[in-house]
Amino acid sequence: MKTIFTKIYYTASLLFIGLSSTFAQSQATINGKLLNEQGAIVDYASVSLLKAKDSTIVKGTLTNDNGAYVFDNIKPGSYIIKATNVGYATTTSAVFSVSGDKNSFSVPDLKMQISSKTLNTVTITSTRPLIERKIDRTVMNVENSPLAAGNTAMEILERAPGVTIDKDDNISLKGKQGVTVMINDKLTYLSAQQLATLLRSTDGSTIQSIEVITNPSAKYDAAGNSGIINIKLKKNKQSGTNGSITAGVGRSKGTRDNMSLNLNHKEGNLNVFGSFSHGDNPSYRVMDLLRKITQGDTTTYFTQATQMPQTYHYTNFNVGADLDMTSKNTLGIVINGNTNKEFDRNYNQTRIGLFPGAVDSSLNTNSNIDQTFRNFAVNLNDRLKLDTSGQTISVDLDYSKFNNNSKANYVTNYFLPNGDMQHDPELLRNETPSDIEIHSFKADYAKPLSKTIKLEAGVKFSSVKTDNDLRAEKAINGVYVNDTTRSNRFIYTEKIDAGYLNLNKEYKTGSVQVGLRAEYTQSNGNLVGSTPVDRSYLNFFPSLFVNQTLSKTSELNFSYSRRIDRPSYGELNPFVYYLDPYTFNKGNAFLKPQYTNNFELGYVYNKTIDISFGYSRTSDAITEIILTQGDKSFQTNLNLATQTNYNLNIYTPYTITNWWTGNVNFNGFYMGFKSSDVNGGNINNGRKAFVLKSTQNLLFAGFKGEVSGNYRSALTYGIYDIHARYNVDAAISRSFTNNKFNVKFGVDDVFNLLRNNIDSHELGNDFSIRQKRDTRLYKLNITYNFGSAQIKKREHRAGAEDENNRVGGGN
Template identity: 35%
Template sequence: MLQTRYLLICMLNLSCISIACGQYQNAGIKGEITDAQNNPLLAASVFLLKGQDSAVVKLAITDQHGMFSFSDVTAGKYLIKATLVGYKAITTAAFDLKSGINFNAGAINLAANTIKLAEVAVNNNNHFTDALPGLITLNVRNNILSAGSNVIEILKRAPGVQVDNSDNISLNGRSDVLVMIDNKPTYLSGQALADLLGGMPASMIDKIELISNPNSSFDAAGTGGVINIKQKKDRGTGTNVQVINSMGLYQPGGNRSSEVKLNTGFNFNHHTGRINIFGGYAYNSAPIDRSSSSDRLVTYLNELDQINVNWFSQQRRQINNYRLGVDYSINPKHILGFLVNGSVSNLSANKNTSSLISTLGVIDSTILTKSNLQKKLSNLMLNVNYRGDFSRGGQLTIDADYSNYIRHSTELIQSEYTKDDDKSAYRFLTLQNTSPSEFDLYTFNATYQLKISLTNRIAAGFKASYVKTDNNSDFGQLINGTYHADTLFTNQFKYTERINSAYINYNHLFSKKMGLEIGTRVEQTISDGLSPDQKENISSNYFDIFPNVQLNNTISANHQLLFTYSRRITRPRYEDLNPFLSYIDQYTYQIGTPYLRPFYSNTFELTHIYKEKLTTVLSFALINRFTQVVYTQNNNSQIVTLSKMNLGDRYNYGIHLMTPIAFNNYYSVDFDLSMLYQHFSNLSSGGSLDSGSPDVTLKTTHYLKLPLNFRLELFGLYETATTFGIFRYKPNYYFNAGLSKGLFKKQATVSLRVDDVFNTDKNIYTSYYQNLNIGGNQKNSFRLVQLSFSFVFGSRSVKPVRRRSTGDEDEQGRAGAN
C-alpha cells in the first residue's frame, strides 16, 4: 500500500514537470526587412532585445529576400531593432512571445537617411542612384529619364558604366560584365544580349544593382563585376495589373525621315493564400539606325592606297519578352518556385555601303553594296527553385535550370563595281550568307547557409553546368539564280563545355561596427570543340581557385569603409572560339580564334562613404592576357581580318566620386565623376603594344520641381579623349531631358523624354598598330523624342514575389551570337 502511494506521488510529480515543460517550451521569431518601397533589404542587422532593459539577446543578418529569423527563444517580452548602412535604424514596439507559439513580426520598413544641405532635406530614393559600400542601386521605377527607355539606355547613364558602339558593357573601366535578371542569368552575350536588353522596357524594371567586386557566392566569371536587373514585383494581397504604352519619333538626321518607336506591355501579380502568381509581357518595335565612315591607308606595290568606306544601316528590331512564375508556400519555412522567361525577336536591316578606292589621292574605283538581313532569335529559360529554412538559422536553396537559344540569320548582299574612268558598272556580285546556330544549357546549383553563432555565419555551395552548341555558316555566290557554296566561308563548329564549381564563405562580426568576410571558389572547366569540315579538334581542361576578401568598418556616424579583393575570370565567348571565316565586305573578314585562352583579373577596391553622402572608391585591377579585337591587314590583297587575340596585361587605376547635392526644395543634382587610367602592354607574337592614357567621365543629373506638380530631369555626359587597346578615341558628349506629371491620384503617369537633344553622341577614333593605319567615326544612336503613359489597375499593394537566385551566372555572358 505504501509503495503504491509513493508510485502515485512520483507519477503526479512527473506529470507536473511534463506540463511545466510544455508550458515553457521555446518558440521562434521571423520577419522581413524592407525599404520604403517594400523592396527586401539584404544584409540588414536585426537585433532581438529584451523588453525590460533592451539588452541584446540574439543577432541575425537578413538574406537576399530580406528575411530574418530567431530560433529557440524563451517566452517573454521583446523588441526588434533593425539597422542598415544608408537607412535609419528602427525599433519595434514591445511584443509578448508566448511559450511554444512562433511569432511573425511581418515586414519592418527602414526609411532611407536624408541628406541635409542648407537645412533642406532631400530623400535619396527620389534620385536615380543610391550608393552603399560595394553596391550602387539605380532607382528606375520613378526616374523620369527612364520612362519609355530600355535597359541599354538606362545603363548609359549609370555611375561607372560605359556602353560601347556594339552595346558591350563595362563597369569602372573593366569589360566583360556578368549580367543577371532577377538574380538569374540571361545566358546571352554580344548582339543577342544587346537585343534582349534593348528590348526590355524600363516600365518593367524596378531597380538595377551594380556590384563591382562580388564575393565567392557568385560565379567567378565576369572580370568587370555584376549587373543585376530586378523587374517590378508588387506587394500585399490581391491582384495588380500595370499597363504601359509609349511612342516616340527617332530622328537619324540628314535627309533621312523620322521613324516611329513603340513600346507596350503589362505586368501582373496575383497573391492569394499560399500561391503567388506573377508575370508580364512587353512588345518593343524600335529603329536601330547606325552609321559609320572610315579611312584606311594601305601600301600596295610601293604606292599608297586609300580605302574610304561610308556605311549606313537602317534596322528595325521587334521583340516580344515574356515571363510567368509561381511561388507556392508549402509552409512558412519551405517554398517551391517555378519560372519561365523568354523572348522572340525579329530583326530586319537594309544596309548601304559605299567603298571608294584611291591611289595617290585619285579615286580609282567604287564599290556600291546593298544588303538585306533577316534575323530571328528565340531564347527560353526555365527555372525550378526550392528554399527551406531550418533550425539554427540554416537555409538551403536548390536551383535547376535549362536554357535554349536559337538563331536563324540570312543576308543577301548585292555589289556593283565601277571604274572612275568609266562610270558604268563592269561587275555585279550577289552573295548569300546563312548562319543558323543553337545551344542548350543545363545547370544545377545548391547552397546552404548556417548561422554558427551571433557573430559567425558560413555559406557553402556547389554548381555543375553543361552546355552544347552547334554553329553553322553557309556562304556562297548566286550566279543566274543558282547558289554556289564558297568552301572558304562555309563550315560547322560543335562545342561542349562542363564547369564544376564549389565555394565557401565565412562571415565574422568583430563588433557592431566591424565585420570580415573571406571566401574561396574553385572551378574546373572541361571543353571540347570540333570543326568537321576543317578536321580540327580543340580540347582544354583546367582548374582555377578564386579567393575573395571583404572587410567593412563603420568608423563613426560620418565615416564608413569597405575594402574588397577578388580574383575573377572571363572565358572566351562561344562564338569567339568558332574558327569560321566570316565575310563582312570585300575588304573585311572576321575569324574566330579556337585557341583563345581565358583571361584573369585581380581587383582591389577601397570605398569610403562620408556622412552617407559623398562616396569615394579607389580601385586597382590587373588583368592578365586580356583579349581584344585586332585588325590584321594584308597589304597585297588589301584585306583586313578581324579576330580576338590575347594581347598581354592591362592595368586599371581608378578614382570614382559620387555625391548628391540639394540646393533648395526645388533643385538638386547628382554628380558622378569617374577618373581612370588604363595601361596596355603586349609582347606577344601578334605585335608590340605599349599604350595608356587617362579616361575621365563626368555625368550629372539635375532634378527640378516645377509648378502644377511637374517634374523635370536633365542629364549630361562628357568623356575626355582616351586610349583603349589599339584605338584612340576623341572626346564625346551628349545631353538628355525629361518631363513628367502624375495623374488620377498618381495611378497614372505621363512623361516626355528627349535623348541626345543636340545629336552629338558619336565616337571618333584612330588606330596605328603594326601596318594598320585607320581612322573613322561611328554613330549608333540618334535623337529620340518619346511620349510615355502608364496606368495601374487594381490593388496598388501586392505581396512581393519571392526574389530568387539561380545557378547559372557564368554561361550567360558567353552563349550569345552576333
Template identity: 35%
Template sequence: MKTLFAFALSILSFGAFTAVAQTKPASTGVCKVVGAIKAPDQKPAEYVTIALLRANDSVSVKGLTTDQTGTFEFFQVKEGQYILSVTSFDYKPFYTKPFEVKSGETSKQLETITLAASTKTLKEVTVVGNKPLIEQKLDKTVLNVESSIVSSGGTAIEVLQKAPGITVDNDGNISLKGKSGVTVLIDGKPTYMSNAEVADMLKNMSSASISQVEIMTNPPAKYDAAGNAGVINIKLKKGSNTGFNGSVNASFGQGIYAKGNGGINLNYRQKAYNVFGTYNYSQRKNMQELDLSRSFFAAGTGNLSHSMLQNADMKMPSHNNRFKAGIDLFLNPKSTLGFMVNGSIGTWESLNPTYSQKVNPAHQSEGSSYSQNHITEDWNNFTYNVNYKLTLDTSGRELTADVDYAQNKYGSNQLYNTTFYNSQGQQDPGNPQLIQKGVIPSTATIVTAKVDYTHPFGKKLKMDAGAKTSYVKTDNAIDYYNQVNVNEWAHSDSSSNHFKYTENINAAYINFSKEYKKFSFQVGLRGEQTRTEGDQRTIDSVVKRDYFQLFPTAYVKYEINKSNTIQLSYSRRVNRPDYENLNPFRNEIDPYTYQIGNPYLQPQISNAVEFSHVLKGKYTTTVNYNRTSDVMTMVTAPGVRPNSVYVTNKNLSTQDNYGISFSTPITFAKWWNANAYASVFHNGFKGKYLNDDVNRQQTSFSFNAQNTITFGNGFTGEVSGFYNSKMIDGILDIYPMWMVSAGVQKSILDKKGTIKLNVNDIFNSHKFKGAIKYSGMDIDVKNRWDSRVATLSFTYRFGNSNLKVSQRTSNNEEANRAKQGKD
C-alpha cells in the same frame, strides 16, 4: 575533377554538420523585434503581411508574413524609430504607434496586436517615400531606374549610358571604370548570349521594364567568377504584391524613325500560391551611319600607297516579344516551390547599302564599288526554371536550389550584291558583279543546377556555401554560296564551316561574414573546374581544355565614427571567351571586311583591389587597381584579299587599370537634388600585335550627373548628362563622347498613373569616333545613330499595392556567352 568534387563535398559536409550541431536558434541582427497578431476571436492571425516602416518617412525596411501561430520576428533591426503596418484581406489595416529600438538593445517584445474584421473591400495601403536615384551599398552601387524620368521610354543600353562608371562604345560593348569584360545578368540570371548579342538585346529592351541596375565591381564568392571588370545585374519589374495587382505601360518615341514599346505585368497572390506573368513588345526602327577610312602603305618604304573610303547607311527594323510567367507554391510557412519560364521571340533586319572607293595619295579615284547588303535574323529562346527555398529556422538558416534548362535557336540569312566600277565610274568588265548569300543556323542548349546554403553562428557571424554545375552545347553552321547564274548557286567551301562546342563547369564556394564592434569582415573562396571541347568539323580539328582555378574574395569595413567609414576589398575573376569568338568562321561583312573567330583564345584572369571611404553615409571616394593577364582584345589586321582587313580577338599580355572615383548626392535647394559621379583612371596595355611590341598608356576622365527638380502640382523634372574623355581599348583609340538628356513627369489618375515626356541626347552629340594607328594599320572610324529621340510614355498601376515580396530567380554565368539573336 576529383579536386573540385572534394572541395564541394567538404563545403556541403561542413554545412550539414553545423546544421545538425546547432540546437539553439541564433539571432543574427543588431536587435530582434518579436510580437504576435491575433484575430478578433483571439485566435492566431495566420499569414497576414507585416511591414517594419521607418517612423519619420514610412519607408519600408523589412517585410514578412506571420506563420500558423500568428507570431513574427524581425532580425537585424538597427537602432531608430519604427512603426508596424499590418495588412490582410480578412482584416482591417492596422498601424502601431511609433516605438524605439535603442542602441545595445538585443531583443524587443511588442504588445500583442488584435485585428478588426474587414466589413468592406480593403483600400490599398500606400507606402510613402521615393527611392533615391543612386544608392551606395556595401558591395554594390544601385541605380533605381524607376526613379528616373529621362530613362522612361528609352532602352536598356541608354539606361547604362547614364549609370555611374559605365561606358558604352558604338557597338554596345560595356566597360566599367575603363575595364572591359563586364558580365551582364538579368534578374540575377545570365542572358545566354554573346557580348554582341547582349548589346543588341539591351539596345531594344524597353527601360519601362527595368526596376534597378546593380553595379558590382568586386562581387562576392557567391557569384560566378566570370567578368573581370565586374557584374551588372539588371533587375526587371515584378508584380509580386499581395492580392491581385499589375501595371501596364506604353511609350512612343520619335527620332529619325519611330519607336514603340508596350507591356503588361500581372500578379495574383493567395495564401497557398503566387502566380505572376509579364509581357513586353517592342517595335523599333534604328539607323546607323558608318564612315571608314583605311590607309595602305607600300611594303618596305612606309609611303602611302592608297586609301579605301567606305560609307554604310544602315536601316534596322526589329520586332521582339519578351515574356515571363511562373508560379510560387507556398507548401508551408517555411518552404516555397517555384516554376518559371521566360524567353523572347523576335526578328531583326538590316538594309545596308555600302559605297566603297579606292583613292590614291592625291585623292583621285582608282575605282569603286557599291554593295546592296540585306541581312535578316530570327530567334526564339526559352529558359525553364524550377526553384526551391527552405527556411530551416528563425535564426536565418536557409537552403535554396535551382535547376535551369535553356534552348536557344538563332538563324540568319545574308545576301550581298556588289557591283564594281573603274576610275571613270563605269562598271568594270574585268571585275564582274559579286552576288553571295549566306545561311547561318545556330543552336545552344544549356543545363545548370545549383544549391546554396546560409547558416548564421550567433549574432554576427554567417556562413554561405554552395555548389553549381553547368553543361553547354552549341552547334553552329555557316554556308556561303556564290551566284553562277540567275537561279544557280555554287557552294563556297573556303568560306563555309561547321563548328560544335561543349563546355562543362563545376563550381563550389564558401563565404564567411562577421561583424565585430566597428569592424565588418567577409572572406570567400570559389573553385571552378572548366572542361571544353571545340570541334571544327570541316577540317576535323579538335581543341580540348581541362583546368581548375580558385577565386578568392575578401572585404573588410571599419566604422571610424558615425561620419566616416572605410572599406578594402579584393577579388580574383575570370573572363572566358564568348562561344561566338571561339568559332573559327569567316563571317563576311562586306567585300573588304570579314570577321574570324579564334578557337585558341584563352580566358583572361583579373585581380582587383578597391579602397573606399564614405563620409556621412553619402560621399564616397574609391581608389581601385586591377591587373588582367592574357587580356582578350579585338584586333584588326590585313586580310587575304587585296584592300581587305579582318577582325578577330587575340590575347595580349597584360592590362593595368588604376584610378580614383567620387560619388556624391547634392542638395542645391528643397526643390533641386542631384547625384554626381566622377572618375579618373589610367589604362595600360602590353603584349604582341602583328609581331610588334604593344605598350600603350592613356589616362582618362569620366563624369555623369543627374538632377531632379520638383515643380509642384505633381510635376517633377530631370536633367542628366555624361562626358567621357579620350580612352583606349587595346590598339583602339576612342575619342571623347558626351550627351545631355532631360524630361518631365506628372502623376495622374489618383497617383496610379504616370505620364512622362523626355528627350534623349538633346544636342545630338552622342557619336562614336575612333582610330587604329598601330603597326602599319591606319584606320579611322565614325559612327552615328538615331540618338536624339523624344519619347512620350504612360504607366498605370492597378490592383492591390501592398508591400512587395520578390520572386527568386536562379543565377548562371554561361548565358552571357551563347549566341542568341537580337532582342
C-alpha cells in the same frame, strides 16, 4: 504607322479620362527643413507626413545633406510633420492645411531637441539603422522605416547610397551601368524598361531591405565584374490581383513603339505572375572609313561610305508561380522566352586610288541580312528553412534553348575609273543556323555558427553546347553553288563544375569575410574538318572583404577578388562576315579566358560621399583589334598579354534648394595594354582619361524634371584611339491619381552630339572611322498601375545567369 499612333491614342484617351477628376483637385508639394538646438542641420533623419485627423502615415522620406525634405503629389487636407533621428527626441509640427489653390506649401523649420531622458533601467532592443555597411555590401533597411510609406520601390532605390537612375530608368552603381538587379537573391531576366515597370508598381511597404554589392563574393559566379543590387521583399501574405500597362512611342529617323503588360495574382499559398512586352525599334547609322594600305613603296587609299538602316522587332514573355508547401518551404517555377527579328540593309561604296580623292576603281556592295533570334528558358527552384537560427538550403534547376537563324545576300558591282562596270556583279549568300543549349544545377547552403560567425557553401554544375553552321554560296553563271572557301560548321561544348566556401566574422566596429571559389572547366571547340581545340583547367578565385567603422560619420573598407571572363560563344565562332570584299570580321576559336585581380580601397563619409581607389590587372586580356592582310582588313578578338587599370571614383549628391537636387560622379582612370608579337608587332599603349556625369532633378508644380550630362574624354583601348564623347539628355514626368497614372516625355541626346570616332596606327593599320547613329530620340511613355499594390511575385536568381549572359544577340 497608323497602328502605332492608334495604340497611343487609345492609351492617352484612358489617361485623360482618368485625369479629369484629378485636375479638378490639384496636388501640391510640401517642403521643410530640420535643425537642432544650435541651428545646425539634421541630415538623414526620418520624416513622416501624417493625416491630422487620425495620425495615419501618408508618406515617408529622409532629409538630405542640407536637412531638407520634400513630399510631392499631396492632396488638399490637414497634416502634421513627424521627425525622428537617433539621439534626438521625436519632434512634431503644428497642424497645417494644404489647399487646392496652391501648388506648394513650406513648413516652418522644425527644431529637434537632443534626447536627455534619465534611464532607471536599461532595455536593449535590436533596431537596425537605415543605412548599414556590411562586410561585402551596403544595406538600406527599409522595413519599419517611414521611407516605405507612400513611395514605390523605384523611388526608394533612387535614395540608396551610390545608386543613380537616369531618365530612361537605367540603373547605375557608382557611375557604372550594367548592374545586375536581383529580387530576393534571384536574378530578374528583365529589360531596363520592364524592370522599371515592376519597381514602379511595387509598394514600398512590401520591401524589407535593399542591398548594394559592388564587389561580389565567392558565392556568385566568378565571371564578370559588374555590381549587384539585391531588393529583398517581405513575405507576401495578402491575396489579390495587381498589374500595370505601359505604352510608348519614340521618334528619331524612324518611329518606335513599345508596350508591356505585367500581372500578379495571389490566392492562399499560390502566387502566379506573368508579363508580356512587344516593341519595334528602327535605327539608322552612317559610317565613313578611310584606310591606307602600304605595300613596299606603294600606298593605296580605300575610301568607304556606308549607310546602315536597321529594323528590330521584339516580343518577350515571362510566366511563373510560387507555391508555399509549408511555412518553411517554397517551390517555384519560371518560364520565359523571346522572339527577336532584325533586318539590316547595308549600302557600302568603296573608292580605291593611289592618292586621296583619286579613283582608279570602285565597288558597291549592297547586303540584306535577316535574323530571327528565339529563346526559351525554364527554372525550377526550391528554398527550405532548416531551423529558426537561419540555416537554409536552396536549389535551382535551369534549362535554356537559344536559336538564331541568319540569312544574308551580298551583291557587289565593280566599276572602272570612268564609271563603266568591270564585269558582271558578284553574288554571294549565306545561311547561318545556330543553336545553343544550356543545362544548369546549383545548390546553396547557409548556417550561422555563432552570433557573429556565418558559414556559406554551395555547388554549381553547368553544361553548354553550341552548334553553328555557315552555309555559303556564290553565283556561277546565274546558279548558286556551295562556296567551300567560306562554308564551315563550328560545334562548341563546355562544362563547368564549381564550388565555394564563405566565412564571415563580425566585430564591434567592423567585420571580415574570406571566401574561395573553385571552378573546373572542360571545353571543346570543333571547326569541322580541322583539329579540335580541347581545353581543361582548374581555377581558384579567392576573395577578401574588410570593413572598419572609424567614427559615426566615417567608414573605411577594402576588398579583393579574382575574377574570370570567358569568351562569348559568338567570339569563339570562326565565321567570316563581310562588309565588302576588302573589309570583314571573324571569330577566334583559339581565344582563352581572361583573369583579373581586383583591389579596391573605399571611404564613405556621412553615408553619402563615396570615394574609392581601384587597381586591377588582367592577364590574357580579350581585346578587339583590326588586322591587315595584304589589301584586306578584318576585325577579330585576340588575347593580349596584360591590361592594367587604375581608377579614382568620386560620387556625391547635393541639394541646391528644396526643389533642385543633383549628383555628380567623377571617374578618372588609366588603361594600359601590353603584348608582344601580335601580327608581327608589339603593343604598349596607355592613356589617362576620365568620365564626368551629372544629373539635375527638379520639382515644380507637381512635375518632375531631369537633365543629365555625360562627358567622356578621349582614351586609348588596345590599338584604338577613341575620340571624346558627350551628350545631354532631358525628361519631364508627372504622376496622377496616387501614382496609378504616370506620363513621361524625354529627349535623348538633345543636341545630337553623340558620335563614335576612332583612329588606329598600330600593327600595320592606318585608318580612321567616323560613325553617327540616330541618337536624338523623342519619347513619350504612359503607364497605368491597377489592382492591389502589395501583391508581388517572388523573383529569383536562376542558376544559368552567367551562361545566358554569354549568348548575346537576344536583347
